[in-house]
Amino acid sequence: xxxxxxxxxxxxxxxxxxxxxxxxxxxxxxxxxxxxxxxxxxxxxxxxxxxxxxxxxxxxxxxxxxxxxxxxxxxxxxxxxxxxxxxxxxxxxxxxxxxxxxxxxxxxxxxxxxxxxxxxxxxxxxxxxxxxxxxxxxxxxxxxxxxxxxxxxxxxxxxxxxxxxxxxxxxxxxxxxxxxxxxxxxxxxxxxxxxxxxxxxxxxxxxxxxxxxxxxxxxxxxxxxxxxxxxxxxxxxxxxxxxxxxxxxxxxxxxxxxxxxxxxxxxxxxxxxxxxxxxxxxxxxxxxxxxxxxxx
Amino acid sequence: xxxxxxxxxxxxxxxxxxxxxxxxxxxxxxxxxxxxxxxxxxxxxxxxxxxxxxxxxxxxxxxxxxxxxxxxxxxxxxxxxxxxxxxxxxxxxxxxxxxxxxxxxxxxxxxxxxxxxxxxxxxxxxxxxxxxxxxxxxxxxxxxxxxxxxxxxxxxxxxxxxxxxxxxxxxxxxxxxxxxxxxxxxxxxxxxxxxxxxxxxxxxxxxxxxxxxxxxxxxxxxxxxxxxxxxxxxxxxxxxxxxxxxxxxxxxxxxxxxxxxxxxxxxxxxxxxxxxxxx
Numbered sequence: 029x030x031x032x033x034x035x036x037x038x039x040x041x042x043x044x045x046x047x048x049x050x051x052x053x054x055x056x057x058x059x060x061x062x063x064x065x066x067x068x069x070x071x072x073x074x075x076x077x078x079x080x081x082x083x084x085x086x087x088x089x090x091x092x093x094x095x096x097x098x099x100x101x102x103x104x105x106x107x108x109x110x111x112x113x114x115x116x117x118x119x120x121x122x123x124x125x126x127x128x129x130x131x132x133x134x135x136x137x138x139x140x141x142x143x144x145x146x147x148x149x150x151x152x153x154x155x156x157x158x159x160x161x162x163x164x165x166x167x168x169x170x171x172x173x174x175x176x177x178x179x180x181x182x183x184x185x186x187x188x189x190x191x192x193x194x195x196x197x198x199x200x201x202x203x204x205x206x207x208x209x210x211x212x213x214x215x216x217x218x219x220x221x222x223x224x225x226x227x228x229x230x231x232x233x234x235x236x237x238x239x240x241x242x243x244x245x246x247x248x249x250x251x252x253x254x255x256x257x258x259x260x261x262x263x264x265x266x267x268x269x270x271x272x273x274x275x276x277x278x279x280x281x282x283x284x285x286x287x288x289x290x291x292x293x294x295x296x297x298x299x300x301x302x303x304x305x306x307x308x309x310x311x312x313x314x315x316x317x318x319x320x321x322x323x324x
Numbered sequence: 325x326x327x328x329x330x331x332x333x334x335x336x337x338x339x340x341x342x343x344x345x346x347x348x349x350x351x352x353x354x355x356x357x358x359x360x361x362x363x364x365x366x367x368x369x370x371x372x373x374x375x376x377x378x379x380x381x382x383x384x385x386x387x388x389x390x391x392x393x394x395x396x397x398x399x400x401x402x403x404x405x406x407x408x409x410x411x412x413x414x415x416x417x418x419x420x421x422x423x424x425x426x427x428x429x430x431x432x433x434x435x436x437x438x439x440x441x442x443x444x445x446x447x448x449x450x451x452x453x454x455x456x457x458x459x460x461x462x463x464x465x466x467x468x469x470x471x472x473x474x475x476x477x478x479x480x481x482x483x484x485x486x487x488x489x490x491x492x493x494x495x496x497x498x499x500x501x502x503x504x505x506x507x508x509x510x511x512x513x514x515x516x517x518x519x520x521x522x523x524x525x526x527x528x529x530x531x532x533x534x535x536x537x538x539x540x541x542x543x544x545x546x547x548x549x550x551x552x553x554x555x556x557x558x559x560x561x562x563x564x565x566x567x568x569x570x571x572x573x574x575x576x577x578x579x580x581x582x583x584x585x586x587x588x589x590x591x592x593x594x595x596x597x598x599x600x601x602x603x
Contacts, residue, residue, distance in 0.1 A: 165602065167602040
């Protein structure tokens with residue numbers, strides 16, 4: 029990690045107790061950084077505060093302590109540099125597909141005239157495969173198409189970072205798969221720095237370059253950073269045939285099933301500023317002879 | 325043969341209407357039994373005694389009179405004899421003006437209350453106390469301060485139509501989905517642009533519902549208000565015709581009040597449909 033494009037520095041989130049003094053700590057002393065052009069994924073159980081981390085990154089929420097630095101500047105509030113793809117797609121139902129994207133485009137480039145805004149929006153509608161549905165309203169679209177509009181809206185403002193909060197969790201498995209392909213293609217094409225929240229291990233393994241494992245809340249900590257050992261040109265179809273696949277998957281599953289609960293107790297000297305970086309790899313003798321070993 | 329529901333409903337409606345008219349006609353028709361009396365006495369007794377005619381007009385009387393009114397809706401024979409169209413025009417004008425002022429006051433104020441929890445809490449006691457006051461209770465105060473009966477009627481319309489709009493606007497604005505607000509926030513949309521491009525369209529169906537309730541209340545209240553202030557308007561017309569003992573005209577006025585009220589409601593319903601979005 030040479031550059032720190034995104035740098036989360038010692039943030040904490042506490043909520044005042046409903047009665048009496050004291051506060052509930054969701055997470056504290058969270059340090060995390062990511063270089064430009066990478067795809068990062070936070071994975072953890074419900075209640076570990078991963079959505080709060082994303083909202084703080086987006087500027088929609090404020091940390092109780094600590095700061096977030098993006099591209100050399102501490103963030104203060106929301107910004108057009110950080111686009112959010114919401115879990116519930118959050119399209120404005122009174123606007124058409126074109127209207128929703130044009131709204132974002134004209135918010136970023138306020139001096140653009142209508143034709144320029146529409147032309148710009150159209151390129152992103154085409155990019156997510158919604159050509160021909162420009163004049164439909166969100167209520168006329170399927171869940172997958174709605175989320176495509178959400179993605180197009182986020183991309184259309186050419187943000188420095190794209191933030192995704194469990195964007196595909198409300199979709200059926202098939203649609204989710206195709207949208208993951210889209211996102212992977214688009215982010216690779218544009219070199220988009222992306223930060224995503226998920227609880228789907230396979231999704232994280234397919235999309236992310238780095239997977240951030242969080243322990244259970246309250247009092248959640250960032251336990252490990254897992255570097256994805258799978259090749260960059262991986263495809264969703266034969267991902268599971270890669271020799272490192274099960275090493276990576278088992279490592280994450282083990283963490284989610286057992287270590288996320290016991291991590292704090294079993295690791296007393298965990299230094300939140302220097303979280304171990306792990307690169308799970310295939311070590312035993314291959315049991316599937318038809319596969320050649322990893323290139324890296 | 326099964327016709328559409330609409331058609332069958334229309335048939336039933338017409339049947340009910342005809343049955344009502346029939347019963348009305350039978351109940352008020354001329355009865356044959358008229359006692360013999362001296363012509364002098366008969367003159368004093370009037371039609372009810374001499375020809376068995378009911379004091380209550382029948383549907384044919386009302387229909388004939390209504391046709392007369394509809395033929396000449398805008399005649400003006402002085403202060404106590406004006407066409408129905410003129411009287412309704414006065415009432416609609418007062419309602420329109422009072423209602424318009426209420427819109428101008430209630431919607432921005434509702435936005436303020438809906439967007440600011442502080443103002444919501446601060447203004448809540450005033451609204452809670454002022455809202456349940458019968459609009460006509462304001463009339464003496466209005467007459468004393470404004471010193472003009474026509475303007476007082478407009479004030480009464482204003483005060484009665486402001487509350488549903490205010491409360492619905494505040495509720496609609498406060499209930500705008502957080503995610504839509506967050507979209508605007510992440511796009512760095514300023515407060516004013518956000519109010520017009522996100523909050524207004526999102527809250528518009530609720531606001532229009534409040535406006536529809538308000539126009540209904542305003543039309544209810546104008547009749548009572550005009551009975552008090554007098555001079556012109558459909559409410560005054562009803563009271564004047566009662567003093568003239570013209571039940572026919574009273575019935576016609578009641579019918580007209582209903583028709584105009586329905587039209588006002590339909591106009592607002594159409595506006596509501598225009599701003600409603602499917603989700």
